[in-house]
Amino acid sequence: MNTTSLEGALASWRGGFLGEAVCYSVQQMEIARSRIRSLQYHPARLFSFLDSQDYYAVKKRYLDWMASRRLQMGGFDFFHGWSGECFETLVEARLLGVPSVMDVPTWHRNKGAVKSTETLKERRARVADRGWRDWRKKLTVTRQQNLAEYDLADVLLMPSVKSAETFLTAGVDEKKLHYVGRGVDVERYRPGGPPEKFRVGFVGALIKRKGVHVLLEAWKKAGLKNAELVLVGNLHEEMKPYLEKFGTDDVRLAGVTNRVQDELRACVAFAFPSECEGFAKATLEAAACGLPLIATRESGDAVVDGETGLVIQPNDVEGLAAALVHAASHRDEMAEMGRMARKMVEERFTWDHYRARLLQGYAKAKRQVRVV
Template identity: 30%
Template sequence: MRPAWSVFQLGAREHYAIPRALLARGVSTRLVTDLWFQGAGRRFLPRSLGDRSHPEISSRTVRSFNGPMLAFEAMSRWQGIRGWPLIEARNKRFGRLASTIDMGEIVFSYSYAALDVFEKARGSSRLVLGQIDPGPFEQDLVEQIHDRHGLARPPRPSPEYWERWNVEHELADVIVVNSEWSRTALVQRGVSSDKIAVIPLAFESKTLTSPPRDAPTRFTQASPLQILFLGQVIARKGVIELLQAARSLRNEPVKWLVVGGGDSTLLEQMAAEPSIDVVGPVARSTTEQFYRRSDVFILPTHSDGFALTQLEAAAFGLPLIVSRHCGDVVVDGVNGLTLGEVSPEAIVQTVKRILDQPALLYEMGEQMRNRRQLRIADLGERLTSSVSPQRVTR
């Protein structure tokens, strides 16, 4: 029987939140994904592959392409394909495989791998595009950041990458973004605002708890303020400004914990700073320990579609220091602090405010624990509402 929704997803993005949300609402849903491993055999897999499933999704509702996609990855590695050529080839390979599946009444696919699916489903299904980032606006912004810091510009995708993206947007009936920041970026690039639905990310996990934290009276070198950055260590995430701020605060009772992989030069520079502990890349399933060790989470990003790490940190009751260029989680001065700009000076000023008012950390943490986040059930309701006949625009 034709499902109400077909969700096409390359990778484990957002812990499979979209199909989970729809299934939680009792909506007939099929997940079509590249890799899926469920059952006892998962314990023999590498950790990165063992995460490719979710207990809330039955394998009966999943269609995956384990054999063809694993063969693709092995062949790509053998041929030395990496970077943008690998990303583009992977998107196309998954799209071609996914387009062989029968389509639901509503087809949801994430951007950059949606074109083949949309071209098959057009005319018979309503098409919903999940735009994962601010698109070409962000690419241009990143190049400006690299230019400003005298860094080599990162590699660009091929012109075909953005051509395919444009067609995806033309075919979509509804474009789902996760923040006002992304919506504004798309509109600036000519995407019709009538097509765009802003739906924040949902996050909930039965394994997370947020135990009460003692209110600190002051921070010392023996008991410093512990600030966590968890994510890609790249210029777009504001880590250059973070590093400069850490150098300025070297004599203050502050320790920085940097978790994630990325730019090797930036990682080396951060590791050389005595106040920064660089952990490097870790599996998603091991991040809990780093949130529990920290007092506050920082994300001075120049651009993010949302940044799920904000919600993960919030689940542990951590107040946030964030820029305005991502999803809206922080109410400034209530459950966190918003940077006026992404600069070393702004980061230093914000950290010093916490050092001078340590009780503020406790107060913001309490507010964060009491904040109602968007739950999976809420996400399902917003998704189904977004494709009501009134929202569908050609």
């Protein structure tokens, strides 16, 4: 389980009503092992020879199949699944009249655009992929299956306001949406002493979707003195040309680390110019460390313009460069925003807050369950 799904399971466990958690593996000590069905050694591992994307798709389909069979056996009164890996289980839940919620980790599959159920491009691809010749293409969950999941679940759990907006744009009834946000460990992520050097951090996969190429170009354009940009995360191949073009001596690649909090505490501000996120956990971790955010609204709900940081537009090099210059020349102002960011996290985005919102979503689903 990832952190968010584990916290969801803990909410059920501590509430005294967790029937069974079906997952690939789990590293925790609180939930009784008798309540966890681990698929760590599963038949899908026979497909491990596939590339990572296809193998992951096989695992998700196997997880869905197993969960649907468990639900079919009876003894369960509620289902909580994740988008992209619970279509069959949601069908079974609807047939049985079992209330269901589905976690949506990011935006609506249409990504804020208005699309028909099947586009011309998708129709041509479906016809071209008939038969066994392109069997791997059939492994990945299609957009149509995602849309069916949205319809089948009684309540959709929204990670952020921006995510909810993409569902409203797609025509999903607002009554079906329930905001859960995200959480962060405020004990692990705590403010440190402000460094003398103006150091800006980024945490996450070093990819274009997260705007790292924009950050590199903006950093070079800003031309800040006695400053450093620290990139924490796995460097993807697509980013190497941008590093060669815009990388400078004051850009440090920190790689992947288990001590993210240490890197954050050594920073003055946190930059996250992503163009599409559900709710980037790194923004909450940075806020919990008392860092002001220079981020897009698309990154999640941690950045509030003029309060917890500066809101920038995605793919806006000039705007990001201007924000970096402003942050470097107004450190007292930014430090106050960092204090407000920490306060906001303590008041709204701890894991206790997340679990409470989740249980409210469960109650909402039970009130509006639909039966076939």
